[in-house]
Amino acid sequence: MEKTFFFLYSLLSFLLYLVALPFLLVFSFKTKYKESLPARFFLWHNKPLKPHGIWFHSCSFGEAKAIKPLVDALPQESLRMSSTTHTGFKVIGGYTKESRYLPFEPLLFGWLNPQKALVVMEAEFWYLLFVLAQRRGANTLLVNARMSDRSFPKYEKIGWLYRQIFKHIDEVYAQTPKDKERLESLGAKNVIVTGNIKLAYLPTISKEIKKPSSLVVCGASTHEGEEALILDAFATFKKEHPGAVLLLVPRHPERFDKVAKMTEDFAEEHHCTTQRYSENEVLSSDIVLVDTLGELVNMYAISDIVILGGAFEPIGGHNAAEAAQFGCKIISGKHYFNQKDIFDAIEGIAIVEASNLSKRLLQHGVLKSAEIKNKSDITAIVESLKSVL
Structure with a gap:
């Protein structure tokens, strides 16, 4: 069953990629996407990360900022980073030169190098990302995981997909006990409640600004x-x-x-x-x-x-x-x-x-x-x- 699912998912993602190519080419010329789309979908200036490091993947500006306490706790030479947004990429570029846009899933087959660990933030549930990273030797972690009241019913409706994904996630660090319970119902294992890591580190001021005298x-x-x-x-x-x-x-x-x-x-x-x-x-x-x-x-x-x-x-x-x-x-x-x-x-x-x-x-x-x-x-x-x- 697992091999069949892997084959069908990979085939479907590749077919979707082929269908989307003309649209991706058009959007690649828009200012908002001129860096991220060519890198993610055409590997333009997006070479693979060096192998045998700790690979963090975060999507948004806020998520990329939130991993800073984890980044600070590790040797700088071990850091590998990826993001899917322009604002997130700007943040991770400040952590290490080994920072990339995450390629679309079917492109990971030839792009992904073996790493010691893959750390994914919150709700970036990319099936092939976890499967290929794990198969190539990485310990896979989902951190700051959450399932809100609003999103959980949607996850439940396609729980069969998330049960396949969680088979390839070795450790899950949830924000709350309720998140832990919901994640486990979707197949998550080795779930530990750590709280929200956005509270582990709060950004400090980078410069002092003179406050106006009024409110x-x-x-x-x-x-x-x-x-x-x-x-x-x-x-x-x-x-x-x-x-x-x-x-x-x-x-x-x-x-x-x-x-x-x-x-x-x-x-x-x-x-x-x-x-x-x-x-x-x-x-x-x-x-x-x-x-x-x-x-x-x-x-x-x-x-x-x-x-x-x-x-x-x-x-x-x-x-x-x-x-x-x-x-x-x-x-x-x-x-x-x-x-x-x-x-x-x-x-x-x-x-x-x-x-x-x-x-x-x-x-x-x-x-x-x-x-x-x-x-x-x-x-x-x-x-x-x-x-x-």
Whole structure:
């Protein structure tokens, strides 16, 4: 059965690759994908990783940042990295030159070198990645694994697929006991609860920014639809606090120009000033569009109130601990389903309906400063990785 599944899955992935080739060629010329698609689907400037190392695979910017405590615990020469997104790739490139875009599955047959361990973050369930890495000698680990209330029913519907995948994952490190139970129901073995490793390391400020003398509101990691919501709430807030400053930090850099136009139109309508942080790092305007990657934690450090994006729309939320470490007052939407364990580990987050954001922002005086109650323990993961070196 296992051999048959392996053959059929490999054949199907190869056929899908052939069908998708014309579309991939077209999208490869788009600015957003001009690096990642040629590397992932055509192996353009994407040679195999050196063999016999510890290979970390993470997808997003946040996941790539979250593996830093594991990276710091290992010899630098042992590190191998891969990612599937441009923002994730920029982060892992700072860990080691042995960083690559992960090729699409059928291309792994000729690309993947033997490694001592493969460490995959959260929910990157690539069947051939685990199978081929394990068959070529790697101890395979899934870390920070989670199964949210929203996603678990979807996984259950195709549980037959995940049971095949988990046959090739040697160790699983789950975020919570509930995640452990759900993962085991899908076939996971050797599951240990470590907590969320995003709480094991929180980014520190890279530079000190002079805080404006008035209240600073940070609209952090925002998505489509959330900037307009925050701007409207800020307009009401500014009537009571004329000196207030809004720092607006979109999640994705490809949206910077669109949000810049939005803030400029808003500023003209409401007779206030705006600036792009990339053009002027002195916070001298009513609204500052932070259009530079890696600055969010610096903005948290000077913020009084954080309106955390990714949860006013059904995105799943973002890591509130990064702001909570500075004692900010945090307001979030209700759609934080991907960050539930982090939110549970923090006291003081105000959860509001999008329609009530303006009202809650005006009530900032009664909000509590956020505080992290507990962190995670990555000792077991580090010991496992060191044992194969």
